[in-house]
Amino acid sequence: MSSSMQPFPSDAKPQEANAEGETNPELYRHYTKLVSGFPSSNGITNLPLYHHPKGWNSSLVSMVGSMVADSCFTARPSDIIVTTPPKSGTTWMKSLLYTTVHRKQHPVDSADHPLKSIGPHECINFFEYQLYTKNKIPSLDNLLEPRLFATHVPFVSLPRTIAGSGCKIVFVCRDPKDNLISLWDFVNKFRVKQGHEPISLEAAAELFCNGLSPFGPYWDHVLGYWRAHLAHPEKVLFFRYEEMHKEPAAHVRRLAEFVGFPFSAGEEEAGVVDAVVRLCSFEHMGGLVATKRGKTEFVFGVMENSLFLRRGVVGDWENHMSPEIARRIDTITQAKFKGTGLSV
Numbered sequence: 001m002s003s004s005m006q007p008f009p010s011d012a013k014p015q016e017a018n019a020e021g022e023t024n025p026e027l028y029r030h031y032t033k034l035v036s037g038f039p040s041s042n043g044i045t046n047l048p049l050y051h052h053p054k055g056w057n058s059s060l061v062s063m064v065g066s067m068v069a070d071s072c073f074t075a076r077p078s079d080i081i082v083t084t085p086p087k088s089g090t091t092w093m094k095s096l097l098y099t100t101v102h103r104k105q106h107p108v109d110s111a112d113h114p115l116k117s118i119g120p121h122e123c124i125n126f127f128e129y130q131l132y133t134k135n136k137i138p139s140l141d142n143l144l145e146p147r148l149f150a151t152h153v154p155f156v157s158l159p160r161t162i163a164g165s166g167c168k169i170v171f172v173c174r175d176p177k178d179n180l181i182s183l184w185d186f187v188n189k190f191r192v193k194q195g196h197e198p199i200s201l202e203a204a205a206e207l208f209c210n211g212l213s214p215f216g217p218y219w220d221h222v223l224g225y226w227r228a229h230l231a232h233p234e235k236v237l238f239f240r241y242e243e244m245h246k247e248p249a250a251h252v253r254r255l256a257e258f259v260g261f262p263f264s265a266g267e268e269e270a271g272v273v274d275a276v277v278r279l280c281s282f283e284h285m286g287g288l289v290a291t292k293r294g295k296t297e298f299v300f301g302v303m304e305n306s307l308f309l310r311r312g313v314v315g316d317w318e319n320h321m322s323p324e325i326a327r328r329i330d331t332i333t334q335a336k337f338k339g340t341g342l343s344v
């Protein structure tokens, strides 16, 4: 076990419970005014997408949250941040990271493991959807180390203190065709719940291909983290959902080593890695009460945890997408990733 691991009290709480703080309505008003002046257009969700000057798109509240995080968040070298385009495996990675990092105080096989009672999004909070929302400036100083956070914000707009802090970034992406299907299904559940018409896959694909998806363009988002990984492999670890699916245990070991919590020989022998994989597997997570009945509060509303687990397979796009749309996405992917060494 790494010497950076710090003792935790056995009653360690999920981050949200600890992240109380002040409010600063003025700062939020300032950024809301700023973002409201950016160009905007219709996106896949029912909310307008605002175009950030650094080339990415998101809803008003999440862009404001990201800006407040940029001004107020102070990164520490021990922080670990999960970064993803939405619907690419965030929930899974949060579960794996939380379980891996906290396995001393919460043994993976324990009956009262936190993941069994609270959802992964309560274990690790998003900056822009949970922490920096509703005028809050959360007090994160007293959180136990290592502090775990998540964000969908592209590399270019991460809170500025992250760059020089030496903290670790864990990035996950997946085949954009599966990403789109997952996003399309998710936003339609949301649209219908709010009394809007569902969006057709054709219309969603058109917007996605034009970069008008939350925190898109998808390709620029992925490339930003890919380049950061190439430049600083010790700071940015790059995962593909498909590879995690194929060899979950190998990727849990990779994750554990990268974040400074490698599995000891004794743990390997005791099957702890496989236990982490099992606990966080789609099948196991899907059957938990925390998933079936639990809810998590985000800036855009309270959401059932079950919405974050749909099918959990690779290649579901083939069941929904026309060959034309698939070809169009593949063509963009090839063109955008050409010469970068990246393939998905």
Ligand code: A3P
Residues within 6 Å of the ligand: 084, 085, 086, 087, 088, 089, 090, 091, 092, 095, 178, 181, 182, 183, 185, 280, 281, 282, 283, 285, 308, 309, 310, 311, 312, 313, 316
């Ligand atoms: P599908 O919609 O293709 O099923 P995110 O967590 O970034 O919102 O991504 C959600 C996607 O990850 C969904 O994909 C969801 O089913 C899948 N997912 C969630 N938990 C998972 C797990 N434990 N193992 C594998 N896939 C998981």
